[in-house]
Amino acid sequence: MATALSIHELKKTYASGVEALKGVDLEVSEGDFFALLGPNGAGKSTTIGIVCGLVNKTAGEVRIFGHDIDRQRELAKSFIGLVPQEFNFNQFEPVEEIVINQAGYYGISRRAVLARVQELLEQLGLWDKRREMARELSGGQKRRLMIARALVHRPRLLILDEPTAGVDIEVRRFMWDYLREINGQGTTIILTTHYLEEAESLCRHIAIIDHGRTIESTAMKDLLLKLHRETFVLDTRERLPRDIAIPGFTARRVDDTTLEVEVERSRSINNMFAELERQGIHVISMRNKSNRLEELFLGLIEAGKA
Amino acid sequence: MNLSQQRAAFMTILRKEILRFMRIWVQTVLPAGIIMTLYFVIFGKLIGSQLADIQGLSYMDYIVPGIIIMAIMNNSYANVVSSFYSAKFQRHVEEMLVSPMPSYLIVAGYVAGGIARGCVVGLVVTAVAMFFTDLQVYDWAVALLVVFLTSLLFALGGFINAVYANSFDDISIVPTFVLTPLTYLGGVFYSIDLLPSFWQNASLGNPILYMVNAFRYGMTGVSDVEPRVAFAIIIGFVVVLYAFAILLLRRGTGIRS
Numbered sequence: 001m002a003t004a005l006s007i008h009e010l011k012k013t014y015a016s017g018v019e020a021l022k023g024v025d026l027e028v029s030e031g032d033f034f035a036l037l038g039p040n041g042a043g044k045s046t047t048i049g050i051v052c053g054l055v056n057k058t059a060g061e062v063r064i065f066g067h068d069i070d071r072q073r074e075l076a077k078s079f080i081g082l083v084p085q086e087f088n089f090n091q092f093e094p095v096e097e098i099v100i101n102q103a104g105y106y107g108i109s110r111r112a113v114l115a116r117v118q119e120l121l122e123q124l125g126l127w128d129k130r131r132e133m134a135r136e137l138s139g140g141q142k143r144r145l146m147i148a149r150a151l152v153h154r155p156r157l158l159i160l161d162e163p164t165a166g167v168d169i170e171v172r173r174f175m176w177d178y179l180r181e182i183n184g185q186g187t188t189i190i191l192t193t194h195y196l197e198e199a200e201s202l203c204r205h206i207a208i209i210d211h212g213r214t215i216e217s218t219a220m221k222d223l224l225l226k227l228h229r230e231t232f233v234l235d236t237r238e239r240l241p242r243d244i245a246i247p248g249f250t251a252r253r254v255d256d257t258t259l260e261v262e263v264e265r266s267r268s269i270n271n272m273f274a275e276l277e278r279q280g281i282h283v284i285s286m287r288n289k290s291n292r293l294e295e296l297f298l299g300l301i302e303a304g305k306a
Numbered sequence: 307m308n309l310s311q312q313r314a315a316f317m318t319i320l321r322k323e324i325l326r327f328m329r330i331w332v333q334t335v336l337p338a339g340i341i342m343t344l345y346f347v348i349f350g351k352l353i354g355s356q357l358a359d360i361q362g363l364s365y366m367d368y369i370v371p372g373i374i375i376m377a378i379m380n381n382s383y384a385n386v387v388s389s390f391y392s393a394k395f396q397r398h399v400e401e402m403l404v405s406p407m408p409s410y411l412i413v414a415g416y417v418a419g420g421i422a423r424g425c426v427v428g429l430v431v432t433a434v435a436m437f438f439t440d441l442q443v444y445d446w447a448v449a450l451l452v453v454f455l456t457s458l459l460f461a462l463g464g465f466i467n468a469v470y471a472n473s474f475d476d477i478s479i480v481p482t483f484v485l486t487p488l489t490y491l492g493g494v495f496y497s498i499d500l501l502p503s504f505w506q507n508a509s510l511g512n513p514i515l516y517m518v519n520a521f522r523y524g525m526t527g528v529s530d531v532e533p534r535v536a537f538a539i540i541i542g543f544v545v546v547l548y549a550f551a552i553l554l555l556r557r558g559t560g561i562r563s
Binding site for chain 2: 014015049052053054055056073074075077078080082084086088089090091093097100101102104105106107108109110149
């Protein structure tokens with residue numbers, strides 16, 4: 001499978017002297033759904049800015065579908081669609097014009113793109129708003145407008161920098177479904193997000209950047225396997241005894257009908273249920289105490305600080 | 307990008323720019339019509355009627371070309387500086403920077419927008435001038451070429467100003483403290499023949515003098531400077547500013563960190 005994005009030893013020092021990137025390496029395969037994670041200030045947006053031509057790099061190499069951004073800048077850029085973190089469209093232009101103009105910047109004439117614009121605005125629920133000024137849209141509509149704008153020229157690589165920040169859960173779910181759909185149609189997607197359940201749910205590969213360096217880059221499945229222990233929260237039908245214990249597991253009574261149980265990956269969860277059954281306690285629901293990826297993410301970041 | 311893609315990209319910026327200034331015509335087109343009408347009334351009619359002819363032209367006929375080209379200069383500059391700075395300020399310039407458009411197309415699109423506004427305002431002022439005098443054109447080719455090159459030059463100046471600007475104050479400093487004095491001292495309202503020899507020579511260092519006089523030559527056949535020299539100077543400035551604007555955009559000055 002072809003490589004959609006290849007970054008090697010990418011470095012960036014701003015004029016202020018801040019060393020934002022100290023050596024980022026990334027490989028994203030064509031068709032992948034890739035998460036780029038890191039704490040605030042880790043260098044995610046700078047990396048994306050360099051890939052998209054918004055930030056000048058200090059050193060390193062970036063290739064988009066094999067095309068070097070220094071030597072084949074125009075060609076390399078033609079493959080990318082960017083959904084930035086902040087609204088960066090003209091708030092005083094109608095929705096439809098913003099999308100049509102973006103196509104124009106990629107060399108697609110107005111007449112040739114009208115059908116595509118209608119298709120995208122309909123898919124993203126903005127067709128009824130097409131003649132409204134962008135500033136009149138709600139936050140979620142503005143996010144969807146940026147997705148429509150990024151997709152209008154049919155990019156092979158879509159980069160989304162925190163696309164669901166500040167949107168309600170309904171819009172977020174809609175966007176997840178939409179992104180899955182276009183990824184399924186072959187578009188490579190790179191996503192940065194602070195919602196780790198979003199990354200876990202959507203992405204197949206993941207890279208974590210911290211202090212301007214790549215500290216992890218692997219398949220999501222492999223990363224989650226590194227989690228040795230999970231904590232589950234169980235809701236029970238019966239009242240729990242004050243001194244409840246489950247042999248082989250670490251259990252903590254939270255309240256009369258809520259129990260937290262730590263489960264080692266090496267142990268079967270069935271044993272826990274069997275023991276509870278034996279004690280006459282029936283579990284009516286169960287969930288992870290925290291997101292699995294979140295636990296790993298925090299572990300890696302903490303390890304970096306140590 | 308192939309040629310047809312470049313054409314589509316260029317037309318996108320130009321169309322967007324024309325729609326922008328026409329949508330807010332009360333701010334972009336009307337003021338020049340009103341201000342220049344006042345110039346015609348006060349300087350041309352009231353004061354001018356008391357003055358002797360200059361180089362065989364009534365004072366009104368003498369100042370009309372200068373006032374038209376002054377409006378063209380101001381508006382070509384103002385259009386690009388305000389539009390491109392707004393694009394930076396609102397960050398929608400990033401829409402173009404992420405695209406495969408080469409730098410020269412971005413400059414060309416914005417500059418063409420500035421030329422378009424300069425020409426629209428020039429036509430409005432010319433129409434107003436026709437209420438005050440019987441306008442004749444001495445040499446259409448010269449007049450139109452000066453309009454094109456002057457608006458091109460000032461649009462490029464506006465672009466460079468916008469690239470360096472970090473605040474809305476920065477986009478008014480150059481027009482207020484540099485362009486307006488040079489324009490008023492550039493022979494719009496007088497012939498440099500009226501000045502003492504030292505100031506005549508000093509005026510020859512003002513590039514705007516050449517644009518005003520070249521246009522006056524095209525309209526009336528009268529000029530303080532040799533038209534060919536004027537064209538050489540204007541074209542020289544255009545080439546230098548265009549190359550500089552492209553260089554700034556390629557480097558990302560004021561746009562990319």
